[in-house]
Amino acid sequence: MSQNSGIIDENVICNCGNSCNVRTSRIVNNPGRRFFGCKMPKDNGGCGYFKWIDLSPGVELFKENLKEVEEERDTLKHKMKELGDKFDSLKQKLKEIKQERDCTKAKFNRLVVVVLCFLLAKIIFG
Ligand SMILES: [Zn+2]
Structure with a gap:
């Protein structure tokens, strides 16, 4: 078999006893896939x-292309997960900073009071 050149030198005999033609699929699910088929049309006694x-x-x-695409998909999935984790970590940090800010604000307000x-005491009591 010389598959690299795309030539099939296998000889397949159909039920009529003829050697089959190599044909190329045109259906959507298997575009370009090749098959052996009876030479004769079915409605002509094939x-x-x-x-x-x-x-x-x-x-x-x-x-091969499918494998590459699948690998790329897995890589992207992994990267997305990493970014998701980073995002969560940043969200957590932001929450902490906000809490700290609120705490500082409260402390400052108390200090002002x-x-x-x-x-006021100084003004009233001298
Ligand atoms: Zn046949």
């Missing part, structure tokens, strides 16, 4: 013999 040619160069190429009371 046997309707049909056999996929597996591992044809087109299918191999398609499988204390200073005002002190000044």
Whole structure:
């Protein structure tokens, strides 16, 4: 078998006893996939013999591309998870900073009240 050149030199005999033609699939689910088929049309006395040619160069190429796409998808999935984790960590930090800010604000307000009371006391009692 010389699959690299795309030539199938396998001789397949259909039920009529004829050697089959290599044909290329045009259906949506298997575009470009090749198969052996009876030479004769079915409505012209053909046997309707049909056999996929597996591992044809087109299918191999398609499988290879699919594998690359799947790998890329997994990498992106991983990166997305990492970014999600980073986002969560930043969200947590922001929450902490907000809490700290609120705490500082409360402390400052208390300080202002204390200073005002002190000044008021000084004005009233000299
Ligand atoms: Zn046939």
